[in-house]
Amino acid sequence: MSVDVQLRFDSEAITEYSKANQEPAWFLEKRLAGLQAAGELQLPALEKTKIDKWNTTEFDPFQTAAKAAAASELSELVKAQIDVDSVKNLLVQKNASSVFEAVSEELKSKGVIFTSFAKALVEHSDLVQKYVGTVVAFDEHKLTALHTAVVNGGVFIYVPKNVEVEVPLQAVFEVAGDHALLSPHVLIVAEANSKVIYVDTFVSGEGTSMVANSIVEVYVGAGASVQVASVRSLSTDVHDYSFRRATVDRDGKMEWILGEMNDGNTVANNTTILKGTGSSAETKSISVGTGSQRQNLTSQVQHIGTHSESDMVSKAVMTGEAVSILNGITKIEKGAEKANGVQAENILMLSEKSRGDANPILLIDEDDVKAGHAASVGRFSEESLYYLMSRGITRQNAERLIILGFLDPVVAEIPVEEVRNRLRQALERKLG
Template identity: 50%
Template sequence: MTTQTILPVNAEALKALSASKQEPAWLTESRLESLELAGQLELPKLEKQRIEKWAINSYGQFKEGASLASLDDLPEHVAKLVAGSREGGLVIQRNSGAVHASLSPELAAKGVIFTDLQTAVREHADLVKPYLHQAVKRDEHSMAALHAALWNGGVFLYVPKNVEVDAPLQAIFLVDDAEATFAPHVLVVAEANSQVTYVDNYVSDSLSAPITHNGAVEVFVKNGAKVRYATVHQLAEGATDVTFRRAVIDNDASIEWIVGEMNDGDTASDTMSILKGNGSTSDAKVIAVGSGSQKINYTTQAKHFGKSSASQMITRAVMREEAQAIINGITKIEKGATKADGQQTERVLMLSPKARGDANPILLIDEDDVTAGHAASVGQVNQEQIHYLMSRGISRRVAESLIIYGFLAPVVSEIPLEGLRDQLQGLVERKLGQ
């Protein structure tokens, strides 16, 4: 059965919007072609879940945000997130457009580009055009096509050959208007032997109406380059968050994903590493806490094409109240990817009899000379551990907290910014009602 996609804009309105933003002709054409595709393709297929039953059609309208006169004008909870990033590089999007973009003169002098993608398509088209929509393909499904038609704001990060960026570069994606289209696109290109850490936060205030975030991330890691990508999503209950992340990794290059899924609304994400090059590596760590009646579907994938490529995937999810989580890990080793090594672990901890968790480890191996393994578990808090801690004078509430934090520690401890780690710890405590 084919599900009809409801298009939130027609071709004429989209063409007019593109013209009003002074976008190049190639981008306008790309948007229009993508909109046509969106009306023809089916919705993405989620494992054991029907996304068509979710609130995925609340796109609103494009609303240009006013540039910030000063970072001091940011809401207090957002200002705390950027306190340590004012000297390196910082991009802030509010609703449909960027309101701030800055980069240190030292990094700019080295050829680093860090700005909103909307600006980059005008000023750096020669660097953007070859990569845009090449990792998250427009024809994957209707939501990918619709994102390609409607994306706004976003981030473009370009690191030249042999340049190492020591301090993390940060972006904030803030939505506080439920009537505004919110669809940032992140594009990262790390040239050969470069190194960079990028961190972003998706944040919302309480929303007056439902909103759909349809986001995409594309990362291209060239020969010998290293990219660390950390992201935390903390959108309010009224937001449905659907995000597709893809990284293409060349010879002897590496990607490290650190993903904190702390939304209060229904959430689906698909994070894939395409290990194209020989000796390429991918390390993905995902932490999630579900509460209320949330429905959560997380997929982490590694596709091995290169010889001696290696992937590691670790997902930790804690579900409370009536939250439901489906956690998928997919390791695919293609024919010819000899000496590849793919490992994955998915673990779900349930804190309530009504909470549900489903861990699905999948290995697809088309080559004999490889190493691959998986582990998965779904269960309640270990009562023996609680009783042991209580016998040492610790209250039940504190004992449960210690076990939960120990369960999540393999991911939390890897967050590259101390402020972000503290923020994530606070989000875990909030979602656990502590």
Template identity: 50%
Template sequence: MTTQTVLPVEGDQLKSISVHRGEPDWLTESRIQALQLAGELNLPKLEKTRLDRWDLSSFGSLREARKEIAQQIPDNVASIVELKENSNLLVQHNSDAVFTRLSPELSAQGVIFTDLETAAREHGDLVKGYLNTVVKPDENQLTALHSALWSGGVFLYVPKNVVIDTPLQSIFLLDDSNVTFAPHVLIVAEANSKVAYVDNYISTHAGGTIIHNGAAEVIVKPGAKVLFASVHDLNEHTTDLSYRRAIVENDGSIEWIVGEMNDGDSMSETLSILKGNGSSSDAKVIAVGSGTQKLNYTTKAIHYGKSSTSHMITRAVMRENATGIINGITKIEKGATKADGQQTEKVLMLSPKARGDANPILLIDEDDVSAGHAASVGQVNPEQIYYLMSRGITRAEAERLIIYGFLAPVVSDIPLEPVQQLLQGLVERKLGQ
């Protein structure tokens, strides 16, 4: 049975807006087809979570025209950005990209780093070949709506053999509940290239509730290496629905670093499709839930390539009345011989009313493979607290030390120091320290 949904825009209106923005015909047609699918498809089915019980009515309104990039960083973003002469940065404010900078050195090497709307107009053939190929519109109602409504976004293209030593950064700021907030990130790393990409999602009180319906697609060509770090710090008025996916070809690698630090209800999927032989994926996810948050986070790897490897570590802390469903899925397809998939999910609950579930899932269709999982859910160990208090430490400080120790194996393994520091600060805020 199809979920009944009132679409946030009519087909004729969407077509008119797309044309008015100057989008190419192929993109206008793609949006219209996706909107039609949104009216036909169901919401995604999540493990132990009923999305149809969430308030998914506040998608905001599409802006009629695309603003020109103003090259001005909003004040509440400037404080978290260290803007150097050679920095590479893109800032999206609500629906619009308002600042973008790519160093002349990278531009001379053929690197493209701009908002996705501009890329669709100026690099249409390149964008068209990859857009909506990893997160597909026909999967469910959310992916269809995203494909129809996305705006702003990021397009990062790294040519063959280009190695970028400094991370490229994007910041997505939401402070208006009346506009659609659905950025789309598209990264293409050609053969033997290397790049690190970092983004931050932040929101302030926008005068009402709003949904972030976002997607990221990463194309990792043979021998390429991509690090994708994402920190979500959206407020309690924002519902966060995010898909992050990568297709990894022969000997390519994707490294995910994800900090789920939202204050509102959140759902995300972080998926690596290990298509090529020798491809690899490493995912590190930390999450902190508080208040009455409902959270559902899935980390997943699908092995098609021979000798492909995946490692997943998720650690979550649940406070007060928060509910967290933490899913780890390793799927090894027939023919993926010598594949190795390992996963660990751990949930720490700080309150008797908090709930956390860790669901490790192994789906193995090949014999000659290695796979394993570890999972645990539990309260703070009272013996550990007693031991620390016996050394003169207060109970609050003892709990804080135990929590930091619980998250440390993930945070300390993050190779980017600024992301480490940001996550540490957000963990302290979420824990009320």
């Protein structure tokens, strides 16, 4: 049986969408190759998580939405993520449409490109072609192939050599409607000695059988610094798959700050490849599992360059019957002398029926290195609860304070105040 018959969309629909958006021929070829591969490849094999019954293909990929002439016209969901009265350097996407774009003249004057992925394909085709799909290949597994076939938006950021962008660049992605798909491709290129901060949030409105399948590719040049912060607050009606990957050149620095606040089933893989001498990576992530939610969250660093350093911290709070798998993988390749990789996974259990697995993994093929890991899975400290309650705080509020204190070191790192506040609100909501 052909892939066209298996899915709710076919090569004709993909070709029509591509041509309607005036995409270059090379990208349409990539889409069709992805569609073909999607019919042949398997789903990714995940540690202790089976996703064969999850929704990966039941969606209509090209549902459109009306543009907003001003930030005040955006949905209430989106406006909660931004400062409506001071919009600067913001992109908003709903389903398959880029609905709002605001880019400052100051940013443009520095030669920085901050635009939708769809517009970048048309206006910066050669630059996009040079980088897209070379960190996350379209044929890695079925989900990356599907993403490539039905990419329906995203963000393109290009920062020239020696340029520092002081103000965070922000994007908001919204999915809503029955069988809606959100499949953005975020491509960030930071040339040598440049600096940029990118923040995005994912939200969902009403709808059924919705899917998010996103890819982030980051290129960190020699001596460059890139920080990516992402908060995902999608509903139980959304199956969310995200694959983020960065490659870092000599003395470059990559930092990830991730808040996985979804209510639905989630797969996230976050990988940094430290290619250059003296390159470094930091990954900080938090997640909260509720209800019957299933999460499989992987943070990984591959050390190739000498004197490279990595630090990964993952924290999760589990309630109800939720299940969360936290995988931390530090891989030090042969020849990566003087590399130093550390990681920690910590899970706080709030109910007897929830389950959390912390899996720290060290794969070391070089002798002259440092590496370490720590993992913990446990319940509240009764001593800490007693200490707070002895000062007149109720048990419920005492538990809340402990949880927020457990997660706040990551929350506080979010570089945009509105997003940071929204993450704290999401925490309050999920923790009841």
